Amino acid sequence: MAGAMALVLFFSIFTSMGTAHAQVDLNVHASGAILVDGKTGRVLYDQNADTLHGIASMTKMLTEYMLLDDIKKGKVSWDQTYTVDDLVYKISQDPSLSNVPLRQGGQYTVKELYQAMAIYSADAAAIALAEIMGGSETNFVKMMNAEAQKLGLKHYKFVNSTGLNNADYKGMQPVVGGPTDENVMSARDVATLAFCLINDFPEILKTSSIPTLTFAAGTKDQIVMKNWNWMLPSLIYAYPGMDGLKTGTTDFAGYCFTGTASRNGIRFITVVQNATDASGKGGYKARFAETRKMLNYAFSNYSKVQMVPKHYQIKGDETVPVSNGSSNQVPVYTKSALSMVVQSGEKKDFKPVLVLDKSKVDSSGKLIAPIKKGEKIGYLTFVSKSGQSISYLTPQGQKKAEVDVVAAQDDNKANWFIMIMRGIGGFFSNT
Template sequence: MLFFSLFAGASSAKAEAALNVNADGAILVDGETGKVLYEKNADTVLGIASMTKMMTEYLLLESVKKGKVKWDQEYTPSDLVYKISQRTDLSNVPLRPDDKYKIRELYEAMAIYSANAATIAIAEKIGGSETNFVKMMNDKAKKLGLKDYKFVNSTGLNNRDYNGQQPQGTGAEDENVMSSRAVAKLAFHLINDFPEVLKTASTPKKTFREGTTDQIKMDNWNWMLPSLTYGYEGMDGLKTGTTDFAGYCFTGTASRDGKRFITVVQNAKDASGQGGYKARFDETRKMMDYAFSNYTKEEVLPKHYQVKGHKTIPVVKGKSDQVKVYTKSAINMVILNGEKKEYKPVLVLDKNKVNKKGELTAPIKKGEKIGTVTIQPKNGEKVSFLTEEGQKKVQVDLIAAQDVEKANWFVLMMSGIGGFFGDVWHGISKTVKGWF
């Protein structure tokens, strides 16, 4: 199929004019298609701190789905995991070296409380060692099409916190880094490939090992969950991150009225230039408010839409010399309020289906794919999507609306004869005209 880009840069310009996000890097995207609605230094590589854990979550959920790991499997802490778990200066739940822990409770500690030792435990369980797991993280990032990233551990801690026991092949001062676009792309894959992650990520509080001497109250670090300090309607994920290197970071996602958005802020600051927990949530709120107030999900093209000037396609060797075509389904997309009329359909015929004259060859079956229809804004400005898969969500099949049977041999022969004599007559006519 021929490839066409979509264009709509005016949306980005309006967003930049309306927003002033105080962060070193930021991005706002549609959670369903990955359409980028706003960005600031989105390709600058910055620290990500515990937003790293989204990749660990992805690999765990993938392993569970493939049956490589089970939720009720048990894990006995390694020496490193035990030592890290006892550090109260890091986000942790206490783990004993002589106890066993189910994968599910380690996952909940990681996703809700950003527990670092629990995260390393999961990495060891899946990869055999955190060193192997880090390789899996980088390999998966490449497979997901991420750019501008580097994973050196499973947690987002600075490697110095490992006290010399960091993953092999990484330096003592190494940090996990990504661009805002790459973080958003990871989050996009996580919530679309494994939407169940939001059930855990949206848990405001839970008690780890309740009823034991090791019980600890886990308050979700995402204080924008509706019942928490900076509660925001529809917020149900996803991951915070804070270190001296990365600053205050947050990947948020919220859903309302059939719309979902994903935001990322890296090293967020307040108006005075100071970082803080409130700053990352305030800057996230700016983007979320803008998105929910200014964007709507619209049916831009209806099902069975016929493109003007291309309602039929010529057919050769058929009982009919043309076939009616229309879109198989509707095209829905998040667009700025009131801009539905600013888009136009773009038809692309499958070059393997038509000849050089743009004709189809019979027989043709009703419902047969003839090409695709996508939409593009009339102003011709560019819009970007996080993934090709997301972009294809605003592209639909163009199909035949009816059968066209192949003509029988006699009709084809007579047509050929008519064509032959037509060509002869055309040649004679040109010659005679040349005499005069």
């Protein structure tokens, strides 16, 4: 038990270093790249993942997250209307940007603007939503940076809600940052944002998976929005199970893509920043080819495996010492089974560890009686037998790779007679 407690103190700490399994060299042609399990956020592959790079329109994932959060909280509604101001109108009419045409003084619903942003990466629509949520885009950018910190991101800087270069605004708004600044993030933080977005608001995938949609249908501004994610199953670089999430392209950021695909109950998230082909040339095809490379590796080498069954007992920790209980020990087991996405043959590299709830134990590490059958006394997690760290994007995701451990029977507080007899026994033992 002492050995398990020592492991508890070390491995219950959130880690963000290498993986438990030796990382394969995928030779991804990108300035930054990462591959993670979509359920737990466990990092399966990373390449230069903590360096700041441009993110272009992948920025809009944070705008989406904040909008969906405001809708959930009742601050904004889908049928709420927005009246187009001068800035949004002028940006929407710029043919060099990604946009749907918005009429000056025209009114559009939040849902219309959201769909234009999520499917067609419409820049003016993103600014409009920023104004709805923040009063002005400048104020909203401050909110974005605060939200990024709240989500646990570590390497980022947001200067606008769109991912454009500040120069693209042509002086039409008070600039946050320098006149030619762009938003930057690390690949790990982009993946963390995507992980939070699809786990906190899975409904985003219903929109991001739409291949084409008509904006302003029935009006003279009608336009067919074709999703920039060309890996959706019906588009040119179709990939089975692909349903999100966001592309991004600027001269500064290069060709970027945050992708996610699900098959047979397993989801993966990928990020590539400044993707190129083998010759170093960037392009639309390159970002999808490098994404395909990571997803093919993931789906070919990883599967969902039951790590422990229901009522599993850890060898050496089948019972836990109890302080002042009617018994000195109480048997414990897992409340339910636990399955994880692991590489072929990797299960044997993991070791189960019991982590006791600090509020349930005394200073000596013993459970405090009384204890009821089925009461949670801690959780089971896994560590690498080799001692390598297991990396997760967020502590919340890591909890999905844990299972509750409960008492297998009652252990009432010892009565006075038992306490006296133990005292006598202890006395003679010492003598």
